Amino acid sequence: MTKRVYEAAKEYGVSAKAIIKTLEEHNIKAGNFTGIDDTMGHILDKSFKSPKKMEKQGVDESNVMTDTTRKINDGSRSNQMKGQSGNVKQTESAQKPGHADNKDRQNSARRQTATGNRDGQNSRNTQNSRDGRNNRNTQGNRDGQNRGMQSNRDGQNRNTQGRDSQGRSTQSSRDGQNRGAQGNRDSQSRNTPNSRGGQNNRSTPANRNGQNNRSGQPGQNAQGSQNRSTPDKKNDSSQQNRTNDGKRTKYFGRPQQGSENRNDPKKNKRGPHTKNNTAVKASRPHTLLSNVLNKGKNKNNRHNQRNQSNQRDITGMEPMRKKNYPEAITLPETIIIKDFAEKLGREVAEVIKKLLMGGIMVTINQEIDFDTASLIADEFGVTVTKEAPPEDPTEIEEIVDLPETLKGRPPVVTIMGHVDHGKTSLLDAIRQTNVTSHEAGGITQHIGAYQVRYNGRKIVFMDTPGHEAFTAMRARGAQVTDIAVLVVAADDGVMPQTIESINHAKSAGVPIIVAINKIDKEGANPDHVMQQLTEYGLVSEDWGGDTIVVPVSAHKKIGLDELLENILVLAEVLDLKANPDRPAQGVVIEAKLDKGRGPVASVLIQKGTLHVGDTIIVGTCFGKVRAMTSERGERVKKAEPSIPVEILGLNEVPEAGDILNATDEKLARTVADKRLEKKRSSELHVNAKVTLDDLFNQIQQGELKELSLIVKGDVQGSVEALSQSLLAIKSDEVRIAIVHAGVGAITESDIMLASASNALIIGFNVRPDASARKAAEHENVDMRTYRVIYDAINDVEAAIKGMLEKKYEEHIMGRAEVRKIITTPKAIVGGSYIKEGKITSAAKIRLIRNGIVIHEGEIDGLRRFKDDVKEVAAGYECGITLEKYRDIKEGDEIEAYEMVEVAAE
Numbered sequence: 001m002t003k004r005v006y007e008a009a010k011e012y013g014v015s016a017k018a019i020i021k022t023l024e025e026h027n028i029k030a031g032n033f034t035g036i037d038d039t040m041g042h043i044l045d046k047s048f049k050s051p052k053k054m055e056k057q058g059v060d061e062s063n064v065m066t067d068t069t070r071k072i073n074d075g076s077r078s079n080q081m082k083g084q085s086g087n088v089k090q091t092e093s094a095q096k097p098g099h100a101d102n103k104d105r106q107n108s109a110r111r112q113t114a115t116g117n118r119d120g121q122n123s124r125n126t127q128n129s130r131d132g133r134n135n136r137n138t139q140g141n142r143d144g145q146n147r148g149m150q151s152n153r154d155g156q157n158r159n160t161q162g163r164d165s166q167g168r169s170t171q172s173s174r175d176g177q178n179r180g181a182q183g184n185r186d187s188q189s190r191n192t193p194n195s196r197g198g199q200n201n202r203s204t205p206a207n208r209n210g211q212n213n214r215s216g217q218p219g220q221n222a223q224g225s226q227n228r229s230t231p232d233k234k235n236d237s238s239q240q241n242r243t244n245d246g247k248r249t250k251y252f253g254r255p256q257q258g259s260e261n262r263n264d265p266k267k268n269k270r271g272p273h274t275k276n277n278t279a280v281k282a283s284r285p286h287t288l289l290s291n292v293l294n295k296g297k298n299k300n301n302r303h304n305q306r307n308q309s310n311q312r313d314i315t316g317m318e319p320m321r322k323k324n325y326p327e328a329i330t331l332p333e334t335i336i337i338k339d340f341a342e343k344l345g346r347e348v349a350e351v352i353k354k355l356l357m358g359g360i361m362v363t364i365n366q367e368i369d370f371d372t373a374s375l376i377a378d379e380f381g382v383t384v385t386k387e388a389p390p391e392d393p394t395e396i397e398e399i400v401d402l403p404e405t406l407k408g409r410p411p412v413v414t415i416m417g418h419v420d421h422g423k424t425s426l427l428d429a430i431r432q433t434n435v436t437s438h439e440a441g442g443i444t445q446h447i448g449a450y451q452v453r454y455n456g457r458k459i460v461f462m463d464t465p466g467h468e469a470f471t472a473m474r475a476r477g478a479q480v481t482d483i484a485v486l487v488v489a490a491d492d493g494v495m496p497q498t499i500e501s502i503n504h505a506k507s508a509g510v511p512i513i514v515a516i517n518k519i520d521k522e523g524a525n526p527d528h529v530m531q532q533l534t535e536y537g538l539v540s541e542d543w544g545g546d547t548i549v550v551p552v553s554a555h556k557k558i559g560l561d562e563l564l565e566n567i568l569v570l571a572e573v574l575d576l577k578a579n580p581d582r583p584a585q586g587v588v589i590e591a592k593l594d595k596g597r598g599p600v601a602s603v604l605i606q607k608g609t610l611h612v613g614d615t616i617i618v619g620t621c622f623g624k625v626r627a628m629t630s631e632r633g634e635r636v637k638k639a640e641p642s643i644p645v646e647i648l649g650l651n652e653v654p655e656a657g658d659i660l661n662a663t664d665e666k667l668a669r670t671v672a673d674k675r676l677e678k679k680r681s682s683e684l685h686v687n688a689k690v691t692l693d694d695l696f697n698q699i700q701q702g703e704l705k706e707l708s709l710i711v712k713g714d715v716q717g718s719v720e721a722l723s724q725s726l727l728a729i730k731s732d733e734v735r736i737a738i739v740h741a742g743v744g745a746i747t748e749s750d751i752m753l754a755s756a757s758n759a760l761i762i763g764f765n766v767r768p769d770a771s772a773r774k775a776a777e778h779e780n781v782d783m784r785t786y787r788v789i790y791d792a793i794n795d796v797e798a799a800i801k802g803m804l805e806k807k808y809e810e811h812i813m814g815r816a817e818v819r820k821i822i823t824t825p826k827a828i829v830g831g832s833y834i835k836e837g838k839i840t841s842a843a844k845i846r847l848i849r850n851g852i853v854i855h856e857g858e859i860d861g862l863r864r865f866k867d868d869v870k871e872v873a874a875g876y877e878c879g880i881t882l883e884k885y886r887d888i889k890e891g892d893e894i895e896a897y898e899m900v901e902v903a904a905e
């Protein structure tokens with residue numbers, strides 16, 4: 001009777017676990033009650049019997065295993081050890097050129113070893129005249145054993161295809177053994193790994209080979225399985241094995257045939273390097289299938305897949321289903337993962353995985369930018385070039401100016417600085433000294449910029465001090481400023497807007513000249529200012545830095561020449577140039593509709609020269625330049641780079657920051673039309689947004705069948721409660737859907753979601769953050785915030801029924817940031833900085849922490865220095881105490897608002 005694992009364990013004096021583990025290492029799954037077949041027996045012998053014992057047993061076993069087979073077995077082992085065969089001819093052939101090409105010598109060795117085994121098997125089969133059952137068992141055992149040993153030697157390889165193939169062979173052997181030698185093994189045996197091996201074998205080449213051998217034809221898998229499941233048949237099969245003993249070469253016909261082919265290259269259709277080919281050829285269709293199966297079986301095993309391809313290489317065959325990965329691809333600015341994977345010829349999962357490894361989480365339909373995509377493509381060894389962006393019919397083609405066409409142009413200067421530090425006074429002082437007195441005549445008029453002449457050279461000053469104009473232009477992609485003059489009052493020093501100005505200039509890449517103003521004033525301390533500026537990276541040239549610092553007095557007109565001189569020096573360093581001989585390009589600084597003259601636009605020409613009579617396109621407007629005027633009110637016929645002019649002749653009023661292009665009339669018209677179309681459609685899109693006020697109207701007009709809501713709240717409980725209550729609102733006309741509900745402040749992404757899904761945002765005890773407010777304004781998204789759930793539900797219900805009462809509207813006055821907490825015996829004072837608008841002592845306030853409203857109430861005290869004040873404007877600091885509330889913390893936001901009565905419509 002067959003030994004069970006636990007019995008064997010006793011016999012070897014080891015634990016059953018050790019037995020199971022050892023068998024597992026040889027790809028045999030076993031449990032405590034699994035019967036030990038011969039293959040297993042040999043494995044266990046080798047593992048748990050001492051060499052001496054083994055030797056002895058080897059002799060003892062001579063009645064089972066012939067000397068020949070042992071020799072071959074040894075040969076196979078030595079093949080494995082050396083990675084080459086010294087004594088088996090067929091194995092030598094494995095080293096022929098086709099294999100020598102193979103870089104993976106290790107695999108080659110493995111392959112050779114496998115072949116050696118097979119060969120050995122064949123020769124055994126041929127030579128052996130012993131009982132078929134035994135032979136087959138022996139073969140099976142040896143085969144299994146050898147390969148098992150190989151697996152042992154190369155643990156890594158256990159999961160490779162090589163190993164698979166070994167595994168399959170092993171299983172096949174076992175299978176053959178089961179069916180052949182122990183055809184009537186008990187059912188338990190069928191449930192052992194062997195029988196599982198048998199199942200696998202049905203789809204594996206080795207087994208199929210075995211089956212073919214047995215049946216003499218392929219496609220006997222079913223029979224194989226029948227054998228296993230039908231004892232009678234199994235017996236038949238074993239009977240057949242035995243009776244067919246003499247025809248064993250037929251049994252193993254294919255390998256034998258393969259062996260012949262290997263020995264005789266002439267017979268080998270695939271050429272000299274196909275020793276293995278032949279073997280594989282015989283089983284190629286099976287291999288294909290088994291590859292697929294193995295892929296599924298071992299899909300998580302990268303090594304396996306890698307070695308599969310190695311194995312194929314060793315065979316010298318074309319890798320099966322070889323993918324032709326592109327070497328180079330072109331990519332647009334952004335690409336969806338799915339399309340990207342397609343371009344790479346890779347699985348989406350592979351691409352996502354690579355991104356994940358780079359710390360980027362994406363989904364199949366998500367977009368990645370060109371840079372990210374190039375990095376990933378690089379990982380796959382694919383070269384990337386950027387696709388030319390599709391032509392935009394709303395764009396005017398950029399003219400590239402050759403270096404030789406460029407000529408010097410005046411610098412354009414913007415004056416920036418904190419409130420009251422003297423920007424306007426400085427501009428005026430420069431204008432008075434350098435415009436009115438030097439260029440007599442003409443009434444100066446405001447056109448947004450003016451030119452001054454100093455030492456025979458021009459400087460253009462933007463007439464709108466402060467960074468508002470600067471940032472507005474930049475937001476539209478227009479950069480007009482070459483140099484920023486940062487005005488800092490010598491008595492006040494660096495203030496919040498000074499820092500903001502520095503940051504704006506820095507982010508725009510505009511060099512800064514510091515003008516320390518009011519040096520005439522008592523208490524002026526320019527050194528202190530210079531000291532403060534070093535903290536922001538502005539180190540004066542006098543102190544070894546590279547920032548030009550000029551002490552000035554706008555009032556006393558001190559240092560103005562020096563300032564202008566330095567502007568010109570810096571301009572020279574900047575080497576400001578433009579091509580004046582080309583169609584003009586400029587930026588609108590200001591625009592208005594003049595009753596008498598029609599649309600008027602102040603433009604700063606940046607490239608080329610604008611002439612009266614030129615056809616121009618400015619944003620969505622177009623026209624012919626009817627007249628041009630300088631800031632002195634003089635009519636001019638042309639305007640060169642850096643020159644500000646006021647132009648007449650446009651069909652509409654453009655917006656500040658719009659780009660002017662001189663072009664031909666037809667193009668101007670069509671492009672302006674396209675731009676207008678684009679603008680209208682985007683406006684239409686924005687206008688279609690649902691609002692609580694317009695809800696009833698939209699429902700009535702049948703425009704709205706579903707009211708989408710985004711619910712944000714301070715805690716999960718309130719979000720859930722509010723969502724449930726909102727969903728419970730009954731209406732025949734409209735269905736309520738909550739597209740998103742979450743905890744936390746209303747963010748920009750909530751707004752974008754609301755915009756995309758035409759949803760209303762209902763906030764409970766939360767407020768929108770700054771970017772969300774801006775986005776909501778831009779996207780026309782209606783946000784409603786509540787402190788009482790009941791109010792929110794009431795409002796939505798009333799809006800659906802068209803009964804929304806709206807007597808008062810909340811008007812946000814300003815926002816302050818609490819920067820320091822001052823504790824006094826009487827109160828907790830929030831030392832705050834007014835970021836936007838203003839805060840008045842009578843305002844209602846909300847105290848917001850991380851976007852959550854933590855308190856709503858009134859202001860108790862508003863102080864600047866030691867004085868109580870009624871209001872504090874943006875850019876100033878103040879102390880705020882709240883009525884009956886002391887939990888103020890640094891970083892909190894105080895939002896001041898008032899309720900404004902809305903006039904009845």
Ligand SMILES: Nc1nc2c(ncn2[C@@H]2O[C@H](COP(=O)(O)OP(=O)(O)OP(=O)(O)O)[C@@H](O)[C@H]2O)c(=O)[nH]1
Pocket residue numbers: 417418419420421422423424425426465466517518519520521552553554555556
């Ligand atoms: N003593 C002295 N006072 C000056 C000087 N320059 C400006 N001032 C005064 O400082 C105050 C603010 O000057 P503005 O030119 O209005 O300052 P600003 O920076 O343009 O102010 P905003 O336009 O409010 O941002 C005015 O009262 C000026 O008279 C100066 O050089 N010396």
